[in-house]
Amino acid sequence: SQQGEEDPQALSIQEGENATMNCSYKTSINNLQWYRQNSGRGLVHLILIRSNEREKHSGRLRVTLDTSKKSSSLLITASRAADTASYFCATEPYSSASKIIFGSGTRLSIRP
Amino acid sequence: ETGVTQSPTHLIKTRGQQVTLRCSSQSGHNTVSWYQQALGQGPQFIFQYYREEENGRGNFPPRFSGLQFPNYSSELNVNALELDDSALYLCASSLGRGSGADTQYFGPGTRLTVL
Numbered sequence: 001s002q003q004g005e006e007d008p009q010a011l012s013i014q015e016g017e018n019a020t021m022n023c024s025y026k027t028s029i030n031n032l033q034w035y036r037q038n039s040g041r042g043l044v045h046l047i048l049i050r051s052n053e054r055e056k057h058s059g060r061l062r063v064t065l066d067t068s069k070k071s072s073s074l075l076i077t078a079s080r081a082a083d084t085a086s087y088f089c090a091t092e093p094y095s096s097a098s099k100i101i102f103g104s105g106t107r108l109s110i111r112p
Numbered sequence: 113e114t115g116v117t118q119s120p121t122h123l124i125k126t127r128g129q130q131v132t133l134r135c136s137s138q139s140g141h142n143t144v145s146w147y148q149q150a151l152g153q154g155p156q157f158i159f160q161y162y163r164e165e166e167n168g169r170g171n172f173p174p175r176f177s178g179l180q181f182p183n184y185s186s187e188l189n190v191n192a193l194e195l196d197d198s199a200l201y202l203c204a205s206s207l208g209r210g211s212g213a214d215t216q217y218f219g220p221g222t223r224l225t226v227l
Contacts, residue, residue, distance in 0.1 A: 042218035092212020102154035
């Protein structure tokens, strides 16, 4: 079963706009990571946020974590056509260290 | 490129057969994890190996088994294939002991089709 659920399942925006994706999870976690995947290929790590952190930035990416709501968001600013991909959150449950649970993903399409 | 390779790229098997998928981790990465990704879904954790010992397992039956070798290569074996085993199989290596805080470096995957 999936621990995380991304919202929306699919998102289409104009190049240059900001894209926001949300992830909700069910159990307490040690940390949460975001990955991207291009068209059925391998995943690429984007950013890690620990359970005691509330916000992190990396280039055009901004991640927030609200452990009280068991949710996280990924914001991509000034989107580019190359950002078209699927984005997944992945959590490490507090009770199951080393077992990483991925959400179902958001498919992001950037229109030129 | 992550430096993690997988073989073969694509594979077609029939129900009931056995399959072995291979992964070559980044040099120095002691942990390898295997995932199954059905079409349109997120990856599902199968198991993880740290220094040739199983270090965690997801909700997969025993017919899914693995091996990790000292040369940073690993295998995923699936016996008695079922139609639902059709998926993209991903391996990922990491430097640490397999903590969820470690960055995982994914291979491109093996697309398995079971007929």
